[in-house]
Amino acid sequence: MVNPPPVLSTVPTDTWVVADWEDILTFADDPTLVSGRFYYDEGCMRIEMSPIGSAHSQDNSIVSTVLVLYAAIRNIAIKELTNPNLRKARLQEAQPDIAYYVGKNLRFPPRNNAPVNLSELDPPTLVVEVAASLEDDTTRKQKLYQRMGVQEYWVVDVNASKVIASYLTPTQSQLIRESQVLPGLDINLVEEAPKRAQNEDDGTISRWLIATLTQQ
Incomplete structure (x- = not known):
């Protein structure tokens, strides 16, 4: 059985969280995060979803x-x-x-x-x-x-x-x-x-x- 992809509610946005490299690749493919911007450094991930005015x-x-x-x-x-x-x-x-x-x-x-x-x-x-x-x-x-x-x-x-x-x-x-x-x-x-x-x-x-x- 294939595990379903993670959903938006499983990861806090606009803050750094501990994550593996595979996590950021998975979240990057999540359609609910298509407008997000992704950062990764030293085992931590940040997904920015703040609106741009x-x-x-x-x-x-x-x-x-x-x-x-x-x-x-x-x-x-x-x-x-x-x-x-x-x-x-x-x-x-x-x-x-x-x-x-x-x-x-x-x-x-x-x-x-x-x-x-x-x-x-x-x-x-x-x-x-x-x-x-x-x-x-x-x-x-x-x-x-x-x-x-x-x-x-x-x-x-x-x-x-x-x-x-x-x-x-x-x-x-x-x-x-x-x-x-x-x-x-x-x-x-x-x-x-x-x-x-x-x-x-x-x-x-x-x-x-x-x-x-x-x-x-």
Whole structure:
């Protein structure tokens, strides 16, 4: 007799719980969790089911615009992945809001619908999480991305229109106010864009960004 798959009520969401690697694969196939985002690290799993509101969506979009326009104007190679599934089998799993491969000799994942296999592929250079509650994003998730090999990690605080940016090494993290992987990008400029987005449309903000960056 085949055991039925677990149902949503068997696992708490939006919190870390002890789990085996097989658990996260099983829950990922659960149709009741199709809209969930999955994280796994050091034998613990987190399934996020919190609704994503307008503030989250707008800040996600405008931060993406800032990064891509900056890279284009500064002639920096960049590849953006929106809500990718990053996986190092049996060790780590994450689904950040945005991830970027940045820099010379850019190598990014092939175009398919499989999780990004970090056992065979390089991790993203920069990961961005957009959050209204910062406790997990600035602690446990940061450690997760650090272990994955991500070089730079940003948490966008939608309530305060702030960006908490960290440069990561395998053993340390350092708060920064200028990006190290997108040289010269001032975090103050990144923070200004979501503030403007509260009253301005995306086209207006894009024109402001282009004018500002081309004058620097």
